[in-house]
Amino acid sequence: MECGGQVSEADMLPQRLPTAKKKNCVRCGKAAVLVVQTSAAFCRECFLNYFTHKFRSGLGKTRVVQPGERVLLAFSGGPSSAALLDMVKRGMEEGTQKKRLRIEPGVVFIDEGCIIQGFDVDQRQQALQIVSKIAEDSGFPVYRVMLEDFMSEHSTEADLPVTVSNCAETSQDTTEDVERQVKTLSTDDSSADRLKRLFEQAKSLTAKEDLLQMLRSKLLVKVARMHGYTKVMVGDSGTRLSVRIMADIAQGRGSALPLNTGFADDRHGDVVIVRPMRDFIAKEISMYNTICQLESVFLPTLSTRAAEKASIGHLTEAFISGLQVNFPSTVSTVFRTGAKLCVSQDPENMPEGHERCAMCKAPLDTGQQGPLQSSVYKTSGASEDDNKCVATGPEPSPSLCHGCSLTVADFGDFSALSDQLLHD
Ligand SMILES: [Zn+2]
Ligand SMILES: [Zn+2]
Incomplete structure (x- = not known):
């Protein structure tokens, strides 16, 4: 996922490297148009093949997602989840019958607007409409849920208020739908208020981001359970996860690293969170989105206007993206090192019981x-x-x-x- 995530991938947007012009594609030898890592130059076509292959082989190798499984795609509106949506869509349509991705996808968007300072109801409504439009273009059923719904007494799985569109059984007009959903908020926003107050009382932005991360995962799992999905795919890129690795260690969450950054996160039992975008760095995703002309939208997050040192996550992000500019293998190095750290702390080897x-x-x-x-x-x-x-x-x-x-x-x-x- 990347639901309103903290890593502003805009900071890590790719530059069309001038050196790329002089290089040839490593696959076919034609003139390259972009450089992916330090040395690998690709022409457009080979890049798309490389990207698609990497995505599918990641899913294939791990065998976490079974054919025919109902999979919920977490969509934040950001570039990484936009690419995820597109990859799944293409995977289901392209190639031979045998090679096609056979899953039953749905899309979920969590509106986190209530805890963002200075983000009013109008802006929320606007954002919700833009995101809904992009999500609905996928043709999959779209579920919209508000972060504050976590606070309401309806937060049992049976009646969490979720708006669904694009579903065969619902024919409501999306715009009206969204308006109604946001308006209900502005009149009866006691749960939004309570959540807002809770976030305001935290002393540090680090704690706020930490809680948001947790609420987000729990809501995703809830929506998945409600609608019979057994997997949730999130758009975390390698870049975001490498920031997470360092921030987690700094916050004393080292033992959670395999779950927080691995391909599959099974801590919730019946619903498994999957990260199929973890093998891509933000720059590659951005390239892919540019080539495929995918729409994405940047929504404000908790740390949007915060100073660099405002939170551990924000500082780590600035540190990694700063290093990445001059040392393009920073992300992959951190990421690979993190993956090695995970091995010795395999959760399956944890003792049974109260753990x-x-x-x-x-x-x-x-x-x-x-x-x-x-x-x-x-x-x-x-x-x-x-x-x-x-x-x-x-x-x-x-x-x-x-x-x-x-x-x-x-x-x-x-x-x-x-x-x-x-x-x-
Ligand atoms: Zn090529
Ligand atoms: Zn904990």
Whole structure:
């Protein structure tokens, strides 16, 4: 996915390298029009073949997605998820019957507008319409869901308010649909308000981004369950994931790396999150979108107007994209190193029993009640008596990983969300 993601891939847009003009295509020898990595130059045609092949072989090799499976595509409007949508569409139409991608796709868009400062109802509505239009052009059923729906009492899977379009059984006009959805918000926005307040009370942008990431995955999984999808494909590119690798390590989420950045993330059990775009860097995706004239839209995120050092994620992103300019193999180096780190921490080798974080469902790195974890709770709990944090509920304290316990401590009072967050 890339739903409103933090990595602004605009910063990493490809430049048509002047050197490309002098090079020949590494595949066919014709004049190259673009350079993908440090040395590989391609002509248009060979680049498209290379891109398509890489995508399909990634899916083929891992065999995570089975033929005929219902797969939900997370669409943020951004370049990477736009490419994902297009790859799936082409994969289902092109080639011989045998080689075709045989899945039943749907598209989901999460509107995160309610927590973005200065993003008003009109702008949200406009954004929702643009994104809906691009998503519907795919011809797949499109599900739209608001981030604040996570707060509502309807957040049980049975009746999460999701708007569907492009479906054979619904014939509503999309524009009216979107308008109604956003208007309902502006009149009855108590859940939006509560979520907004919750985000405002966080001390750091890092904690906000961390929580957003979590809410986003949980909502995707919920929508998938509701509509009978067993896989969710997200548009995380190698560039985004390499930022994630470094940011995760910096935030003490190292044990969650295999889940957070691997091809398949099975922490939610019945619904598996798949990252088929992880083998592409942002520059390649951008090239692909330019050649195929794919539309994408940049929506503001939590860190859009933030200073470079505002959060660990934002700083890491600036660091990686800065390095990438002069050292084009930065992303792939970080990415490959991250993949190696994952091997020794294979979640399948984790001991059975009480081993998952109650919030992010990653393998617990703090033990049953690690000294670090309890100290974090004590600090946050003791400082504000009436602001009880999640961990000091009437039930035995749910175990949180190191990363989540830091986030909880930063928010102080998580009670507004704790039920939905801890029992999914
Ligand atoms: Zn060529
Ligand atoms: Zn956690």
